[in-house]
Each structure stands twice: as structure tokens, then as C-alpha cells.
Amino acid sequence: MNDRLLRVALLGQGFMGKAHSNAYAQAPHFYDLPFRLRRTLLCGRDKTSLAATASRWEWEEISTDWRSAIDRKDIDLVDIALPNYLHAEVAIAAARAGKIVLCEKPLALSLPEAEAMVDAARGRRTMVWFNYRRVPAIAYAHELIEEGRLGTIYHYDAAYRQQWGPDLSRVGSWKLDRAQAGSGVADDLLTHLLDTALYLNGPVAEAIAVSRTFVPNRAIDDAFEAMIRFDNGSLGMFEATRFAIGCRNANTFQVHGAGGMLRFNLERLNHLEFFDATQPALEQGARDVLVTEMKHPIFGNFWRPGHIIGYEHTFIAALAEFLECLARDLEFHPDFADGLAVQRVLAALQQSVTTRQWTSVAEARV
Amino acid sequence: MNDRLLRVALLGQGFMGKAHSNAYAQAPHFYDLPFRLRRTLLCGRDKTSLAATASRWEWEEISTDWRSAIDRKDIDLVDIALPNYLHAEVAIAAARAGKIVLCEKPLALSLPEAEAMVDAARGRRTMVWFNYRRVPAIAYAHELIEEGRLGTIYHYDAAYRQQWGPDLSRVGSWKLDRAQAGSGVADDLLTHLLDTALYLNGPVAEAIAVSRTFVPNRAIDDAFEAMIRFDNGSLGMFEATRFAIGCRNANTFQVHGAGGMLRFNLERLNHLEFFDATQPALEQGARDVLVTEMKHPIFGNFWRPGHIIGYEHTFIAALAEFLECLARDLEFHPDFADGLAVQRVLAALQQSVTTRQWTSVAEARV
């Protein structure tokens, strides 16, 4: 069954490189993959660390030039875990070379870049690593909403709160460099919120945002807030910040509809709170559902009920589902088009920061 | 409707005196009482504070001798909020004088005392202030269990954890004096747990307990633990302690049955956690039910949904329900017989501490 070979080149050896390497190593352990994966090539700029990383994660070869991944005929899949500013160039080259292309989020630095990427990748299989779609609790939330359990949605609020913004030891990270990162929390945290929102609550009609840089002379945004009107009529409040002291990695949302409420926090990623307004009035209450049943989405591939999983499993599941769709010629999401959809909303938000005007997503141009 | 007069004498001006005074003052505000209550007489030993307390809570007269409450013909109801060691003597005298008798918990210092009180009160209306039966969440838990929502009960665990045991400023309190209090946490906290357990889970078959005094030369128990076998076959773990540093007033229980779970903590008294095992498997989770609906037991007499109540309301509700039963000649619980039932279990537990043997409640003699 898995005699079909897929030769992977991973570009990037940072934190995401580690998360992706782990996914390639672990997916065959937990999923019946339709392909045999070979970790053929690891590309990175720092040669010293590259050899060690490759050795640790069993990549067969290394290169300090990402173009070698594109040029080699024996690479089937190129996985881009590079700083944001390189996504477009690399992805377009890879797509043109006929590769399967996986790309870390955000898809691009700008809407035009993202559009060019989608154009270039037409006919190619792609994935954007919005890994949180594969949190079992989020996938399960999606199921409940799709089944209509929340009815008409009134409110979709989301926040991604981290606290490392004031941490001077992080100065020098490419994430704080406008040229490499594009922006601050907007590209980094807000795009996660937006992808989850589009996944759970559908398209955005218009929005207005404000950003703030708390550290003097920092060229990127430390915090970003937005009010959003969704196509389905619901209202959204969004906040992304690295200055929420007290919150480590609190990627949260809460959705209120006629049928009830869903509430989530990534720091408790095995849990989903579900308030079912169709229950008898006296018995209603937000349930703390431990999303670790064998029949919950995703979880059953890993351990047993109550034996919780963590951050890394979302990457494993994303990869495994992508490969399954690839083998069976099924649609997979999020692909580059989904990444572009996020970029389009982000463009509207960023435009609104500048113009201080409500901005229609359809008309955004950044 | 409420032209029938009920003249009350309250004995005691401490913390419980305040809680009871408040109940008499507030019950007419929140309930359509079948009686007009008159706060006729407040008895207490310390004359100075007595006048001030009476004035503050609008007691018409004062006396430093509790016997005056018994002797006066114009007193209908005697409410005993005195240190434990006085309960039996006063209650028996009041009952013999034909009074309605309300008594703070624990009913007595010993099983024989409690039996004598029940004997003396035969034909009289009585109440023991196990006020926590009137926490809406506990009353609602009772309803759910009575309806069979939990099915066969497997486990009934309870703990009452406070932290003031090491607090030297409390030395001198009658609660730490064996002669006045009878025991430490056993009479004080454990009796609350036992009354709630008997209310929710029925009679106890046998038990074994252990106590501990952490403070050198202290004559009472600082902590008390027990394992219990209930008549219904369920197992119980009980803990009462004043040395649970970190817990202010954590009177908790959790019950597991074939049909689900209930969980409660007095520090969050407006909440009841309910796990319904009959729900679809993927949707199961402990619900945080805010027990503040108008149709939840008790709550509707006070405010509106979500406008929470507190400690004092349990006294108001207990009094109001007692008066309602009195007027309509209905059974009321907990009465002295219920207080005796608690005492009987406590006697078995205390006996087991001494003998270090499992002890049948039926055979307990202390």
C-alpha cells in the first residue's frame, strides 16, 4: 500500500523546521500513509547547525542553497519553513519546477505576492501550514458548526495572546525584523486567527483594525485589534498581541450562535467548551469536553481517551491528511487558495489601519 | 395571609447569631411567609455587645440568661446559636416548654445527648441548621439524583477543607475548646459533610476513620478522614480539615454513578458541575451549570439569572422553607431526627478512631 515513494526537501531548520521534521518522522508511526516518505534533503543557511539538525532528524542530505531543492529531479515535495519574506520566491520556483509545495504561514508578505503564488501553483498540490485546523478540538468545533449545532452565528471572537513582546532576549529574531517578517503580530498570530475564523465561520465582508507598537523604534506591530463583519451577519472582535503579559500561548476563540456556544484555548488544546442551548433550561452549562475520544476527529490516530496530545500532533495530522488527499486525489484544505483568502482579509485589515476606515475585503489592495 | 404572628427568641450573638438574625430580617423580603416574624428576644452572655447587636438587627429585647427565652410565654420559637455544649440542655428545655426549636449544628456533643433531644422534642417542630441543604446547587443535585439521573451510585466523595488551623489568632475561640465544642473538625465541618451525604446518597452502613491533631497540646482534632460504605453499595471518602492550606472554605463533593457525575464546591456555590453520561459519547463533558435560573430550586426567590447569591441566602431559604412547612403542617428536613442521624454516623466514626476498626453505624455508641 505504501510502496509509493515521496521524497521530501525541507527548507528551514528553525523552530518550524523542527516541527516539520517531527511530522515527517512521526506521521508513519500514527497513520497508515499512502506513501513512503523519504527525508531526502534539508536546506538551511547555517552549515554548522544544519549538519547536526539533519543528523538528529535523519535527513539524508543537506544543502545551504534552497535552490538545490528546486533543481533536483529526485525531490517530489518541497516544504518551506523559511522566514516569511522568502515564501513567495521559493514557492513559485518550486511550483514551476512541478513540485508539491508545502508552505509555512503566512503565505506571503502581501496580497499581490500571495496571488502570484496561487497563480504559479495552479495545477500543483499545495498546503499552507495553518496547523491549528488539526487541533482535534478545532476540527470537532468545525463538525459541530457544520452540523448546524450552533445555528445562526451572532458572535465570533478570537484572540491570540502571547507575552514575549517586551523580552529583550528576542531582539534579533527575524520575527521582529520588518524586512523578513513583513509585520509583527499581524503576519505571525493574526493570520492563525483568521484562518481558523474562515474555517469555522466563513468569509469576511468588511473590517476595521488598529495596531500598536509599544516598544520605541520597533518597526513592526506589537499588537493588532480588529472588528469584523462576516458574510453570515455575525460580528467579530479580534486581538493579536505579544504584550498580553500573563498569557503564554493563548490562541482562543468563542462563538455564540442561536444554538449555543463553543469556546477554545490552545493552552488547553485537548479541551473544547460546548454550551448546547437545546438542552433543558435548568441543565444548560458550558461542557468541558475532553476531545480525546477515539471517534473525535484526529485524536484516534494517537493514544487512548484521556491520554492527551500536544502542539506537535497538529503538524503530524496536517501532513497525514494532506498525503491522504494527495493519494486519493481529494481536495485538501488549507491550500494556497486558503492562504490567499487569509491574506486578502489581512490586506483589508492593514489597509484599514492606515486609512482608519472600515474596509471591504473585496476591495482590499496591499 | 401572614397575619399569624411568630415571636422569635434567638440565643447567641456570634457569627451564627449574625447569620440567623439576617435570616429573620431577610426572609420576609424574599419569601411570602405564612407568618409575621417578630424578633422579640436576643439572648447572649456579653451584655455590652448584646445591646449593640440587638440594636443593629432590631431585636426588641435582650437577656443575658437563655432561660428567659424558655420561660416567657410570648416566645413561640427558640433558635439556638450557642456553642455546641449548650445545645442539648437548651433544646430540651425549650422543647419541654412547648417551643418550636431551631438548633445550630451539630445537634449535640454525643449520641446519647442527641437521642435525648429527639425524645424531648417529640411532637414539637424542629430544625437543625444544616443550611447547606439550601444551597441551590445542592438542592438541585438532590433533585437530579432523586430523578435517577445518576443511576446506581458508585462513589460519593466529600471534603471540607479550611486553612485556619495554624492561625494563632484563633486560639481562645470556643471552637478550639474541647469542653465547648466537643471536638474539632468532626463536629464543626464533618457534620456538614455527613448531613449533605445522607441527604444526597442515603444511609451509611459502616465506616472507619482516623483523626489527627497537628498542633501540640491541642485537645481537639485538626483533621479527620474516613472511608464509608453506604447502604446503597457506594463507597465514600471523607475528609474534614482546618489544615488544608490554600483552601478557604472548600466544602466539596463529587458523586459518580452509572448515569454521570455531580461535583460541587461551596466557594463557587452558584455552580454545579454535571456530567451526563447519557449524552452522545463525543459530546460528553462536565457542564458548569450556573444554578441561578428562576426555576432552579431556591434561587428564584432572590434575584435574576446570573445575579449570584452567597452564603447568607442558605439561611434565609432554610428558615423560609421551615416556616412554610410549619404553616402547612408538612414534614421539614433537616429536623432533629436528621440531626440525630448525622450524630449516629459521627459516633461510629469517632468510635472507629479509637478502636481502629470498621464500625457499623447501627452499633455505634458514643
Place this chain on the structure above:
Amino acid sequence: MNDRLLRVALLGQGFMGKAHSNAYAQAPHFYDLPFRLRRTLLCGRDKTSLAATASRWEWEEISTDWRSAIDRKDIDLVDIALPNYLHAEVAIAAARAGKIVLCEKPLALSLPEAEAMVDAARGRRTMVWFNYRRVPAIAYAHELIEEGRLGTIYHYDAAYRQQWGPDLSRVGSWKLDRAQAGSGVADDLLTHLLDTALYLNGPVAEAIAVSRTFVPNRAIDDAFEAMIRFDNGSLGMFEATRFAIGCRNANTFQVHGAGGMLRFNLERLNHLEFFDATQPALEQGARDVLVTEMKHPIFGNFWRPGHIIGYEHTFIAALAEFLECLARDLEFHPDFADGLAVQRVLAALQQSVTTRQWTSVAEARV
């Protein structure tokens, strides 16, 4: 000490009338008031219920005409618990008649009305019933912030989520009638959020808001959202809604500053979460502080540590503190000027809903 008499007229016999009546009845029980309070006059339109309410809460006289409270010389204090549209007229009349004036929130239907009220009340003692300032946890949050424990504030987010918006049984309530209520959640819930925000985080510079009416043909707003820039540079996200299915009375805020975080939810009003970023890194975590210590603000007047209080106590405490300030000729907040400050921010928000523009509070005119 309390031989000075204060004769009160309460206008209104609805839910707020009950909450205020309770405050007058209970304040003398828990506080050493500098005045003897007399519940002299209760005014309300429905004569039938009025007599019953007056009897229940021991108001000496009744009147169906609020003007009698103004006209009577033997009334010292007029307390307005009427629908919003009557606040200005009554308060101005009362102030002109030399009364002490207490008024339910919101102060007025519009900014000009509020300004007229402040003008009329110049020289008079006033209070606006923003009772949540007297939640012990909120008062304690104020202390911590004043002491600088949170340092520079980055984010102040607040939401007031209720769920009764779709409830057809509430149709007919004056709260859903534009003429009587002025607006929907804006005047009702958002003003609470704003007063607490001004109290804890200081003045607002500019803001932009959006509102939504989910029920067809309803003339008031069901939901209201805003982004706010505070004078201190922090960003705020605000949401007030009656369509947050799953939330009964979730008046919440969370504040992030350089020194840590505070988080609150009215449904758990005895609790305050405090994250202290000055603690050793490995030990940091949001603390669940039970704000029931005798030395915590407000709580010590009521019961003992861990014996929680509820909604009604905030009214008792507000009244008692007002009377204390009155007797000692000290400033009291929130007074009419504070109510006006809220109104000014609200005006900016409402203006921004119409203009869809960021609006400076200084320039708001509604």
C-alpha cells in the same frame, strides 16, 4: 453616632427598586452608618404592586406620582430607579429641590441631558448606581492598579455577555423600547463596562464602534462592539451583547500591563485572577484570588473568609460608602460627574457607529 436622620424616597419598584430597597434595609446591618435611614416613601406607577412592594420592604408611604418625592420637605434623599428616559427630568427636579440625588445608570439618554443633570446637581451630593465598583474583586483590582502592580498598561479588554436577547418572553420590557431605554445594550451593559474601565484604566481618547440588531424590526441594538484608545496609550476591545448564548451575566475584563494581568468575571464575583510578572519566572501563573479576606476592600463588612457574597452586596456597599462620604464631607465616586464621563464616551461610540469613523471623546456630541 447615627442619630442623624436621613429620609429616603425611592422611585421605582422594578428589579432595581428591589435591589435598592434591599440596600436600605441591609446597610445598617453590616455597616456602622453615620445616619439613621428611614424608608419614607416609595413611588411607582402601578398602585397594586406598589402597596405590596412597600409592605414587603417596609416603606412607610407610597405614591404613584414621583413628584411627591420632590415636593415633600421631609424627604432628604431621592433615589431614582426608573426607566432611563425619566432619569434627567427627575434628577434635575430633585436636585433643584435641594435633595441628595441617587440615580440608576445610565445617567441619561444623551450627552446634553447628562450635562444638564450635572449642571443642575452642582452643589448637591449625588451618586450613580454603577454598583460594580463595589464588587470587592473590582475594588481590589483598582487598588492593585493604583499601587502600580500592573505597571504600564498595554491592553484593557472588557465584555458584558448576556443571552436573553432572543427570549420572546422579554418583549414588552421597557429595556427593549427605544423611547424608554434610549438604546439596547449600549445604555444597559456597555455603560457598566465603561464606568469600570474609566475607574480602572482612566480616560478614553478615541474610539470606533459598531452595533448590530439581530432581531428584525427591533429598534434598539442587540450587540455593540468597540475598539478604544485610552489616554494612557493602552488599547481596548469592548463588547456588549444580549446574544452571547451560553453566558448568563458575564461581565468580564482582563487587563495586561508590564507588571502582570488581572482578569474578572461577574459570574464568579468573589474571585479575581492576578498574574504577577514580578514573581520568579518558573512560578508565574494566574492566581485565583478569593477576594473574601477581612482586609480586602468591602468584604470585611459582611461575612468571614470564604463565605461568599453575591450581587446584592454591591448595592449595600455603594450606599454605605456614599453615606460615609456624605457624613464626612468627602468626595464620593461615582457621582453625576462620573456618570457624565461615561456618557461622553458612549456618545463618541454612538457617533462612530453612525459615521463609521474613529471619534475623539473630546469632540463627541450626541
Place this chain on the structure above:
Amino acid sequence: MNDRLLRVALLGQGFMGKAHSNAYAQAPHFYDLPFRLRRTLLCGRDKTSLAATASRWEWEEISTDWRSAIDRKDIDLVDIALPNYLHAEVAIAAARAGKIVLCEKPLALSLPEAEAMVDAARGRRTMVWFNYRRVPAIAYAHELIEEGRLGTIYHYDAAYRQQWGPDLSRVGSWKLDRAQAGSGVADDLLTHLLDTALYLNGPVAEAIAVSRTFVPNRAIDDAFEAMIRFDNGSLGMFEATRFAIGCRNANTFQVHGAGGMLRFNLERLNHLEFFDATQPALEQGARDVLVTEMKHPIFGNFWRPGHIIGYEHTFIAALAEFLECLARDLEFHPDFADGLAVQRVLAALQQSVTTRQWTSVAEARV
């Protein structure tokens, strides 16, 4: 550095076989191991599944006879993940053959068996897979206690609550077969509680327990409860059950000492609640510490702060630390002697179930 080779034979291909396989696969990815691990041999009885499992987890060879692992000279380490009844025989054989021996918990079916195992393993390096010692939160709790942060311990309560006891689909599992499992929750869940208790709170002096079988004709215990007196004077309440409907995998403890409280729940394994009683009184509260800092024990080997880990990581960490100690000739815990210590307490508990008497651990003989 890691040129030293360690050739592993894993015995068992069930749920634990999977958890151990994952540990061997992942330890080199997250730790700088002092050995190169080779997954040389996987032993299991069912040949069909064995080949698939070996292939999935990259075991080089397979055998249906565990003795081949003992007999082969090219095996350095034998890891026993077999049903309980095989632990003693296999471990003794492996130890006598000079192997490094790792054994799943419980160490043995009886105290004599466990003693024989320790005897046989004298001079050998051993580990018992009490993996929960490597939950970062538990390791951190250990550090805090060792530093004296909790002061004198008063209470150590623990419970392991699962809910699958009534699940008929599990009938047939060796865990429900007395011959293979030895007992029910005692060997399965209670041993986990005991190992953690010995780790955190030290030796047990005496105890009394009770067990219950809720399912008719089931030969093993469904629930087990105990009261424990520790050598340090603290009291313990223990409960292990598969009939706690509503709890998936709630391995919990709470410890109260003069200095504060620690509280843990395996379902939230990245969290540790810490109440520090040395903090200013008004600020005290149980902190929700997210034990995901790089300097928290164990966590730093995996991801970044706030990027949580799960169940499987405890196995990886246990293995890696064992190997580190092995290479550096340092003591490692828990070894067979620690497993024996658990067995000794368990023996006392089981004896007390039969005799219904408090039983000294020193005198237990089962």
C-alpha cells in the same frame, strides 16, 4: 559522543508497546543521548500484528518468543511491556542474562515476586516505567517540595479516576483477568498513585484500604480506597477507580503543607496549581502555572513555552534520563527498588482489605 551503541529488545506490542516504541524513536530527536539506540528486536505473541507493528516502528527483527531477547548476545537492553503476570519471570531471566532491564509497572504481582526481581537485578541497571514522574508538572512539584516550599506536609490526597469499568467492550482485556493482571485498579492505577506519593511525600507508615467490585462475577477490584499515614506525619486519602463516570484519566493529587498547596490533574498535564502561603495575605490564591518554560524540568527538551506536550512525552523523558544516568553511572529512579517500595505499600493495602485492619507497611506480607 553518541557512538556507543545500545541494542534494544522490546517485549510487548500493545498500548505500552506503542508508547515505548515511540520513546525509542523520539528520544534521539529531543535529547542529546549518550547512546545510539538500535531497535533490534520486537517480541510479541501475535505474529500477524507483530510484523506490522515492527514495520511501523522500525524494529529490525521480530520474534514470538520473549526468550530470544534474553538469549541473544547482541541485545543490551530488555524492555518488558507484557501483561503483569510475566514481569517477574522475564525480568529475572533478563537480569540473570546480564541485560539492562526496563519493566512496565506494576513491578510484580506480589511482594515476594518483586523481592525476587530486585534480588536478581542486583548489579544491573533497571527502570520501572512509572512514567508520570516525568510529567514536567510533577517533576516541578517535586522540586518545590524538596526546596521546602510546602513546609511541613499535613495532607497528601490522591485519586486516579477512570470511567471505563462498566464498558462491556473491554471485557476480554487482560487488564480484567485476575491471572494476568493480578488485580484490577490496585495494580493498574493505584500503583501510579503510590509511586508518585512516595516520590513527593516519602515513605508510608501504615494504611487501611477497602476495595469494591461493582460488576457481578468480576474477579478483580473495580475500585480501591485507602487511608494512609505517612512517615512524615501527614495523612493521605487515596482512591483508584474505573467507575468514576465523568473522569477520563483523572490522575490527581493535592498536597497541603504549612507553606502552601500543590494540585495536579493528568488531564491537564501541562499545568500545576501552586498556592504559596508565604505571599501577602490579600494576594494569595492558587496559581495556574503552565509548566512549559524552558527551565522547567523536562519541558525545555521539547518545544517552546506555551506549546504544550502530552502523554507520550513522559515516556521519552523517562528513557532519556535513564540513558543519561546509565552513561554517567548515576543513580536513576524509579528503579526496581522503587518498584518494590510501591509493591510493599500495595501489599499492606491489600492485606488490610482482607483483615480490615490498619496495617503497617513494614509488616506487610502478600
